[in-house]
Amino acid sequence: xxxxxxxxxxxxxxxxxxxxxxxxxxxxxxxxxxxxxxxxxxxxxxxxxxxxxxxxxxxxxxxxxxxxxxxxxxxxxxxxxxxxxxxxxxxxxxxxxxxxxxxxxxxxxxxxxxxxxxxxxxxxxxxxxxxxxxxxxxxxxxxxxxxxxxxxxxxxxxxxxxxxxxxxxxxxxxxxxxxxxxxxxxxxxxxxxxxxxxxxxxxxxxxxxxxxxxxxxxxxxxxxxxxxxxxxxxxxxxxxxxxxxxxxxxxxxxxxxxxxxxxxxxxxxxxxxxxxxxxxxxxxxxxxxxxxxxxxxxxxxxxxxxxxxxxxxxxxxxxxxxxxxxxxxxxxxxxxxxxxxxxxxxxxxxxxxxxxxxxxxxxxxxxxxxxxxxxxxxxxxxxxxxxxxxxxxxxxxxxxxxxxxxxxxxxxxxxxxxxxx
RNA sequence: GUGGCUGUGGUGAAGCGGUUAACACAAACGACUGUGACUCGUUCAUACGUGGGUUCGAAUCCCAUCAGCCACCCCA
Numbered sequence: 001x002x003x004x005x006x007x008x009x010x011x012x013x014x015x016x017x018x019x020x021x022x023x024x025x026x027x028x029x030x031x032x033x034x035x036x037x038x039x040x041x042x043x044x045x046x047x048x049x050x051x052x053x054x055x056x057x058x059x060x061x062x063x064x065x066x067x068x069x070x071x072x073x074x075x076x077x078x079x080x081x082x083x084x085x086x087x088x089x090x091x092x093x094x095x096x097x098x099x100x101x102x103x104x105x106x107x108x109x110x111x112x113x114x115x116x117x118x119x120x121x122x123x124x125x126x127x128x129x130x131x132x133x134x135x136x137x138x139x140x141x142x143x144x145x146x147x148x149x150x151x152x153x154x155x156x157x158x159x160x161x162x163x164x165x166x167x168x169x170x171x172x173x174x175x176x177x178x179x180x181x182x183x184x185x186x187x188x189x190x191x192x193x194x195x196x197x198x199x200x201x202x203x204x205x206x207x208x209x210x211x212x213x214x215x216x217x218x219x220x221x222x223x224x225x226x227x228x229x230x231x232x233x234x235x236x237x238x239x240x241x242x243x244x245x246x247x248x249x250x251x252x253x254x255x256x257x258x259x260x261x262x263x264x265x266x267x268x269x270x271x272x273x274x275x276x277x278x279x280x281x282x283x284x285x286x287x288x289x290x291x292x293x294x295x296x297x298x299x300x301x302x303x304x305x306x307x308x309x310x311x312x313x314x315x316x317x318x319x320x321x322x323x324x325x326x327x328x329x330x331x332x333x334x335x336x337x338x339x340x341x342x343x344x345x346x347x348x349x350x351x352x353x354x355x356x357x358x359x360x361x362x363x364x365x366x367x368x369x370x371x372x373x374x375x376x377x378x379x380x381x382x383x384x385x386x387x388x389x390x391x392x393x394x395x396x397x398x399x400x401x402x403x404x405x406x407x408x409x410x411x412x413x414x415x416x417x418x419x420x421x
Numbered sequence: 422g423u424g425g426c427u428g429u430g431g432u433g434a435a436g437c438g439g440u441u442a443a444c445a446c447a448a449a450c451g452a453c454u455g456u457g458a459c460u461c462g463u464u465c466a467u468a469c470g471u472g473g474g475u476u477c478g479a480a481u482c483c484c485a486u487c488a489g490c491c492a493c494c495c496c497a
Binding site: 060125128364 | 422423449450451453455456457458488489490491492493494495496497
């Protein structure tokens with residue numbers, strides 16, 4: 001009986017890691033360009049942090065959290081999302097004292113106990129960004145623009161940005177009631193799920209895929225028509241800023257969020273290429289969350305992207321590394337010389353591979369080819385006696401004799417960097 | 422939590438009660454006695470997710486179990 005991994009917890013094999021590095025590296029570069037700094041927070045938090053921020057009645061809290069009691073009798077939870085922990089750290093370390101405007105980003109695993117399927121796993125990874133302390137819609141527009149900028153850098157233009165406003169504590173409750181009144185007389189034509197949603201999350205009915213529900217709600221009141229002045233202005237200005245910088249968006253007044261803390265602007269980056277997991281990134285404003293978690297009265301906005309979903313979207317590009325040089329040697333003295341020469345070149349930062357088993361020349365050449373090395377260095381008895389080596393360009397087959405000298409070799413290899421294929 | 426589908430080597434797969442379990446790719450080695458990619462040859466599953474059962478005989482039928490995938494719910 002071999003031991004297998006845990007359901008929904010996946011290994012990321014070396015063949016795929018290059019893609020992950022790329023996704024993470026571009027995120028670091030773009031986010032830092034916009035002035036964000038990385039923050040690293042633990043994977044485990046007190047359960048209460050999530051029940052208080054995400055909301056007791058949400059699916060995440062009700063049935064998806066990995067929670068347990070540790071040996072010290074503390075109720076703890078493996079984070080199902082990143083925002084709560086980042087805000088907790090922000091408050092705990094009083095980062096707002098230094099500067100209420102904090103721009104933070106994070107990346108790492110999240111955990112949700114769900115049935116795995118395409119683009120959805122029990123351990124999954126998110127890259128997210130949070131910005132605190134600014135009410136101006138300018139940051140709404142900038143956050144969205146940064147998100148689109150990031151996807152453009154990855155070469156992904158297919159996902160489209162959808163935006164909505166959920167209002168605030170002033171205008172959402174009245175709207176919610178208005179919607180319930182509208183739905184009440186149509187309950188009979190709603191699906192079973194929506195009848196349940198009518199009670200605990202009436203806004204969610206608008207997002208139902210069932211055709212019966214779609215038809216029943218075509219004339220439903222829209223959140224956007226029921227925003228208070230403040231929220232309406234905020235949304236209008238956000239759109240205005242977006243237009244000014246050419247960030248394309250669609251308005252989706254039926255978009256709902258799964259976490260309770262969102263206010264005003266919410267958004268999703270959606271794709272049609274991922275089956276039923278259409279969201280590759282999502283987020284919104286959370287103007288009450290920081291004080292709700294015991295911090296100062298500061299607004300906030302942020303988003304998270306699903307790394308596995310981005311991996312699925314990224315075409316089969318080859319992100320594997322290519323060594324600069326592959327050593328091929330013949331005979332024992334050549335082997336010894338190769339080892340020291342290889343070591344010298346590695347110290348100089350030239351990546352070198354070699355066939356440790358000392359197989360036939362043909363076999364070594366085959367390995368050199370398979371390693372996709374840019375150059376092969378052939379060291380045989382004849383060359384060694386003359387203090388020479390043969391350098392072969394593996395892309396065009398041209399080879400030349402050269403003096404056996406690490407600086408000499410390093411110079412040639414470095415000034416002909418390979419072109420990524 | 423609820424449905425549906427699938428489980429044959431490193432991979433993609435043929436097989437549908439009696440076969441040496443095809444074929445292709447990958448891999449290893451060799452044809453070319455010091456040079457990769459092309460060509461050619463050789464090797465590569467006593468094994469068909471696991472456990473039972475039916476049968477003279479099962480990868481092929483039945484049951485159970487496990488795993489994976491996809492969808493619902495929900496979500497990144």
